[in-house]
Amino acid sequence: QQQVKQSPQSLIVQKGGISIINCAYENTAFDYFPWYQQFPGKGPALLIAIRPDVSEKKEGRFTISFNKSAKQFSLHIMDSQPGDSATYFCAASMEETSGSRLTFGEGTQLTVNP
Amino acid sequence: EAGVVQSPRYKIIEKKQPVAFWCNPISGHNTLYWYLQNLGQGPELLIRYENEEAVDDSQLPKDRFSAERLKGVDSTLKIQPAELGDSAVYLCASSLDVWGNEQFFGPGTRLTVL
Numbered sequence: 050q051q052q053v054k055q056s057p058q059s060l061i062v063q064k065g066g067i068s069i070i071n072c073a074y075e076n077t078a079f080d081y082f083p084w085y086q087q088f089p090g091k092g093p094a095l096l097i098a099i100r101p102d103v104s105e106k107k108e109g110r111f112t113i114s115f116n117k118s119a120k121q122f123s124l125h126i127m128d129s130q131p132g133d134s135a136t137y138f139c140a141a142s143m144e145e146t147s148g149s150r151l152t153f154g155e156g157t158q159l160t161v162n163p
Numbered sequence: 164e165a166g167v168v169q170s171p172r173y174k175i176i177e178k179k180q181p182v183a184f185w186c187n188p189i190s191g192h193n194t195l196y197w198y199l200q201n202l203g204q205g206p207e208l209l210i211r212y213e214n215e216e217a218v219d220d221s222q223l224p225k226d227r228f229s230a231e232r233l234k235g236v237d238s239t240l241k242i243q244p245a246e247l248g249d250s251a252v253y254l255c256a257s258s259l260d261v262w263g264n265e266q267f268f269g270p271g272t273r274l275t276v277l
Binding site for chain 1: 167
C-alpha cells in the first residue's frame with residue numbers, strides 16, 4: 050500500500066542549480082512530514098521536517114514547501130553542491146495509539162554535477 | 164555521541180539457512196525500529212519496540228522472522244529459514260520515545276541470500 054508517492058525517481062542538476070523533489074500523500078491524518086538523506090552504505094539521516102500548520106520551512110539551503118489542500122510537499126535544494134549527491138526520501142507519519150510510524154516514499158537519486 | 168551500531172555489516176548465506184542481525188541503539192533511546200530496505204526503495208517498517216515491548220509488529224512476517232529486545236536495550240532480528248527474496252538491507256533505528264519523530268538510523272546490514 051503506497052501512501053506516499055515521490056518523484057522524480059532520479060534527478061541530475063548542475064552545481065549551483067536548484068534541485069526540486071516532490072511528494073504526494075493520501076492519508077489526511079498524516080501530521081509530520083520529514084525528508085531524509087541517504088548516502089551509499091549509510092543509513093538515512095533526517096534533513097528537515099515540517100508539520101501541516103505551516104506552509105514553508107527553511108533551513109540553510111534546504112526548504113520544504115507544503116500544500117495541505119493538494120496533499121503535496123516538496124524539497125528544494127538551493128545552490129546544489131556535488132556533496133548533495135545522495136538519495137532523498139520523503140516520509141509521513143501520524144500519531145497512533147501506539148505512537149508514530151513513518152511511511153517512506155520510494156526515493157530520489159540526486160546527482161549534482163560539478 | 165555514538166550512533167546506532169549494527170552488525171554484521173554484510174552477510175551472505177545460502178537459502179534455507181538462518182541469519183541474525185544485531186542492533187545497539189543510541190544510549191537513552193527507548194524506541195527501537197527494524198526496517199527492511201529493498202534496492203531502490205524506501206525503508207519499510209518491520210517492527211517497533213518501546214523499551215522491551217513490541218508495540219507494532221504488524222508488518223513482520225512472523226512465519227520466518229522473529230525479533231527480541233531483551234532488557235530494552237539492544238535487539239536481535241532473526242530470519243529462519245532465509246529465502247532468496249529476503250536479500251535486502253536491514254536497517255535499525257532508534258528514537259528517544261515512541262512519540263519522538265526524529266529517528267536515527269544505523270548503517271544497516273546488507274543480506275545476500277544465494
